[in-house]
Amino acid sequence: MKRAFVPAILGLLVAACGSDPETPTGSGGTGTSSSSGGVGGSGVGGAGGVGGGTTASSGTGGSAAPAGPITGLVKRYDYAFDLATRHAKSQLEIAVAAPGGDCFQTSSELPAVTNATWNGAPAKSAAVTSKKLDVCGEGVSAGKPLVIGAEVDVPLKKFFGLDVGFSKKKDKAGGDFTYLLSWVGGCDRFGPCDDDPSRLAAFHFDVTHPVGTVVLCPGTLTPGDTVTSCDLSGTLAPTYSAFGFAADTLWKRAAFTSAAGIDVVLYEVPGGMIGQSLEKSSVDAYLTWITGLLGPFPYGKELRLAGGPTAWLGFEHPASIILQENLPDLAQAYADATMHVFMHETAHQWAGDRSTIATSSDFAWKEATAEYLAYVFEDEHRPPIEAAASLEYWAAISLQSTYFPRPTDDPPPSVDEFYGDVYGPGPMVFYVQLESLLGRQVVLDGIKAFLAQPGALAVADLEEALEASSGLDLKPYFDAWAFGEGKPEWPTLKIATAQAGSTVTVTVTQTNASKKLYGCKVEVEVLGATTSATAIVDFGTAPKSDTASATVTLVEAVVGTTLEPRHRLVARLAKPGMPAQAEPLRPVWPL
Numbered sequence: 001m002k003r004a005f006v007p008a009i010l011g012l013l014v015a016a017c018g019s020d021p022e023t024p025t026g027s028g029g030t031g032t033s034s035s036s037g038g039v040g041g042s043g044v045g046g047a048g049g050v051g052g053g054t055t056a057s058s059g060t061g062g063s064a065a066p067a068g069p070i071t072g073l074v075k076r077y078d079y080a081f082d083l084a085t086r087h088a089k090s091q092l093e094i095a096v097a098a099p100g101g102d103c104f105q106t107s108s109e110l111p112a113v114t115n116a117t118w119n120g121a122p123a124k125s126a127a128v129t130s131k132k133l134d135v136c137g138e139g140v141s142a143g144k145p146l147v148i149g150a151e152v153d154v155p156l157k158k159f160f161g162l163d164v165g166f167s168k169k170k171d172k173a174g175g176d177f178t179y180l181l182s183w184v185g186g187c188d189r190f191g192p193c194d195d196d197p198s199r200l201a202a203f204h205f206d207v208t209h210p211v212g213t214v215v216l217c218p219g220t221l222t223p224g225d226t227v228t229s230c231d232l233s234g235t236l237a238p239t240y241s242a243f244g245f246a247a248d249t250l251w252k253r254a255a256f257t258s259a260a261g262i263d264v265v266l267y268e269v270p271g272g273m274i275g276q277s278l279e280k281s282s283v284d285a286y287l288t289w290i291t292g293l294l295g296p297f298p299y300g301k302e303l304r305l306a307g308g309p310t311a312w313l314g315f316e317h318p319a320s321i322i323l324q325e326n327l328p329d330l331a332q333a334y335a336d337a338t339m340h341v342f343m344h345e346t347a348h349q350w351a352g353d354r355s356t357i358a359t360s361s362d363f364a365w366k367e368a369t370a371e372y373l374a375y376v377f378e379d380e381h382r383p384p385i386e387a388a389a390s391l392e393y394w395a396a397i398s399l400q401s402t403y404f405p406r407p408t409d410d411p412p413p414s415v416d417e418f419y420g421d422v423y424g425p426g427p428m429v430f431y432v433q434l435e436s437l438l439g440r441q442v443v444l445d446g447i448k449a450f451l452a453q454p455g456a457l458a459v460a461d462l463e464e465a466l467e468a469s470s471g472l473d474l475k476p477y478f479d480a481w482a483f484g485e486g487k488p489e490w491p492t493l494k495i496a497t498a499q500a501g502s503t504v505t506v507t508v509t510q511t512n513a514s515k516k517l518y519g520c521k522v523e524v525e526v527l528g529a530t531t532s533a534t535a536i537v538d539f540g541t542a543p544k545s546d547t548a549s550a551t552v553t554l555v556e557a558v559v560g561t562t563l564e565p566r567h568r569l570v571a572r573l574a575k576p577g578m579p580a581q582a583e584p585l586r587p588v589w590p591l
């Protein structure tokens with residue numbers, strides 16, 4: 001199985017492709033050259049226009065067409081792609097904001113476009129400079145329709161050692177798997193596209209393919225012999241998950257189960273093991289639980305699960321989840337990787353698709369939420385080893401992270417630099433540790449409120465939602481654990497015990513080099529020769545002291561202690577006199 005061992009690939013990564021959330025699409029375009037376009041004189045009368053016979057000015061009757069760069073957001077992408085030729089035709093429907101204009105700018109990683117159009121007519125000009133496409137045509141007023149079109153040839157090229165880009169690969173049965181995947185900030189590799197991850201849009205795809213090739217795209221699927229189409233409208237989605245499709249020459253479609261108003265359909269090649277390894281009753285129960293928490297499935301009636309030879313363990317394309325085809329053989333990280341990744345990607349349909357990230361630096365909340373919800377179901381409905389394995393994995397990889405869950409570095413790191421640092425610290429910091437402090441129901445209530453409305457959400461919004469559900473000021477907690485520059489320190493804890501008869505006092509001291517205090521509850525297992533007891537040492541969410549203690553009953557003499565036997569806290573044990581030892585790196589699995 002292909003390993004996406006994050007630390008090993010970090011050195012290869014290239015600079016991010018400007019997913020700069022501060023720059024709204026369309027503003028400040030350069031294409032003023034064609035401002036002569038409009039009908040009458042230059043922008044005279046402005047708004048007033050038609051009215052009663054008072055004003056006179058420009059003779060030609062109607063108001064002049066607006067000129068200049070258009071500020072506006074892309075509402076809808078129509079993307080036609082030919083698998084055989086890799087030729088793509090894009091149409092972008094733009095919501096034109098006041099005052100309108102006659103040029104629109106959006107991102108384009110490809111150096112040139114052809115056959116550019118402007119409201120159906122050939123564009124007056126279209127040029128790509130510094131990875132921005134400027135298209136100009138007849139002036140368009142605010143609120144009036146604007147559709148721009150362009151054609152490109154998409155290169156066969158992958159990025160970051162992941163599946164980002166357009167790629168072809170053999171599946172496990174020897175068929176041809178083809179994947180077009182944007183990821184955060186990447187949709188402009190396939191044509192003009194606003195790659196800001198905070199944008200939500202509608203999509204339509206027409207993928208032309210050879211007879212026998214099965215194509216999956218986001219939203220409602222309409223398969224055809226040589227053209228397969230998809231529509232995503234109503235509930236919108238971000239480009240990082242929705243601008244994409246996958247195809248395979250050997251996929252066979254098979255109904256799997258139906259629950260909570262969702263028909264789950266599998267696409268696997270001969271010998272595929274995903275369907276066999278998923279338990280229908282658990283899939284049903286999970287769909288019932290997650291829709292009970294987050295509402296009806298946002299993207300139609302059908303949820304497709306397809307196996308492929310991907311670097312990701314799974315990817316959350318709306319209604320078309322791609323799963324690593326060898327998940328059932330994955331013996332690391334999760335105790336039942338197929339079920340875990342199915343739950344993770346399904347949770348993303350709400351947490352990441354219906355609601356997106358406000359900036360790429362807010363990437364962690366969507367992974368944290370998908371991981372945590374999978375864990376809660378494991379803890380409540382699956383064999384105990386599954387939730388325990390998830391906690392152990394997250395706690396271990398957290399200690400090797402090089403960025404905070406919500407990095408505040410200036411400039412911000414590109415998502416391909418820090419994405420591997422969110423899968424452990426994300427669920428631990430945002431949820432598991434707070435579950436210990438606040439209780440699970442408070443955390444779930446916070447998630448439910450956080451995701452109640454579609455939109456673009458920041459980690460600060462999550463903090464606010466959890467503050468509302470808990471009634472507590474969580475700023476000290478989030479400031480210590482979630483927000484920060486550089487490599488996180490994480491707390492280092494010293495444990496001491498004092499025994500009087502069968503009463504053992506356990507004292508925990510935070511010995512952090514920064515002197516920062518971390519809100520937490522610490523579990524310490526106190527060991528006797530044949531028995532043990534667990535002390536819960538509570539620092540609260542906003543500790544004022546570096547020391548806290550708790551008492552437990554142990555009839556035997558204390559022979560030792562274990563910090564965090566259940567791995568519910570990201571922390572290191574202080575080892576007096578011992579230099580900090582580098583732990584061997586654990587692989588991080590992107591999903």
Ligand SMILES: [Zn+2]
Binds near residue numbers: 348366367370591
């Ligand atoms: Zn994910």
